[in-house]
Amino acid sequence: MHDIKISCDFDILEENRRLAKENRKILDDHGVYCIEILGSIGSGKTTLIETICRNLRDTRTKVIVGDVVSEYDKQRIAKLSIEAIGINTGKECHLDAHLIHHALEEVDLEDVDLLLIENVGNLICPADFDLGAHERFIVVSVTEGRDVIRKHPHIFMKVNAGIINKVDLAGYFGINADSLVEDILSLNRDCKVFKISLKTGEGVRGLLRHIAQSIEIASF
């Protein structure tokens, strides 16, 4: 009696895949390596981007920052003298390839080695929307609880690297960071997993090395 029916003019996800492929071609044509960063609110996405920008000084980096309505994250990045393009999704809870397609028109890709895209803080909706990045990272904080990965299997199956952040607080929250590693690997055996603390610096070097190597390999 009260079923809700939606009819779509065409397949949104299929169209998204087509545009993501176009985006990837644009990036490849310009020799730009692109990493999308996913994760919940407060997991540490923006702090990770700040850390990458501060440490990979010889890498010419630009950032696309997705947020619902505000520009707080964009402003944080801009403080590092890194060009940051903000996308406000309004009430939408994820970026899509179409939004990135337009953002790419605003970026001068000629002098970029690494493009970072920070998605909206959400572990559900962004999963299905390939943006055209070469790698997808997901940041998950030990403060999000022991079940967080098993509760959101879909998105963890669609990433290339899982970054377990705030491991310095694992003891306080009674969380075993290694069991979070196992949770990711049980869903996605090929996923690289990094245990880090962006606050104390623990484990960060290994992650930065991975990113630097990926950029180098892609530039051959």
Place this chain on the structure above:
Amino acid sequence: MHDIKISCDFDILEENRRLAKENRKILDDHGVYCIEILGSIGSGKTTLIETICRNLRDTRTKVIVGDVVSEYDKQRIAKLSIEAIGINTGKECHLDAHLIHHALEEVDLEDVDLLLIENVGNLICPADFDLGAHERFIVVSVTEGRDVIRKHPHIFMKVNAGIINKVDLAGYFGINADSLVEDILSLNRDCKVFKISLKTGEGVRGLLRHIAQSIEIASF
């Protein structure tokens, strides 16, 4: 050229409002006070529900737990010998009045004083979907960063109470919990705000008193 068009058979939000009103009438007819609990992943929604169930022992409580695919939260509640009805939203990132309408059919409302509804962990999509509860609480943790409220104004404008959790960690994260209180009040002057730590118990008594009073007033 690549605009995405969706045509809907009718207004989803209007239909949701109609069903929410129906749900509220069903609850009122049975003398059940209903609180919806919103908040991001790991903010402490399930722990808050556990705390309410453990402490308001004379209140006959049941719980509806929304999750994307899993039953971890439902199982946590059930361990307290509290009846918990799980709703899996699949890939949907919020509950709606239609899902709650069906869940209410599964609950024997005759012997219930308080019905708690835990929404999916998300600060964006659930905002517009009234479920029919009498009060909406939002749980926000200091670990989510200093900008989290200003970054998600929409949902904070639609709640009756804001619960700032994990205040015991505010110092470690360099967060001033009072500025989070101000952020909520600047968006929603009538919002009640509670600063608590579900881990240490700080501030919890005031929140429980508020809930007990609301149930009592509603039962007159």
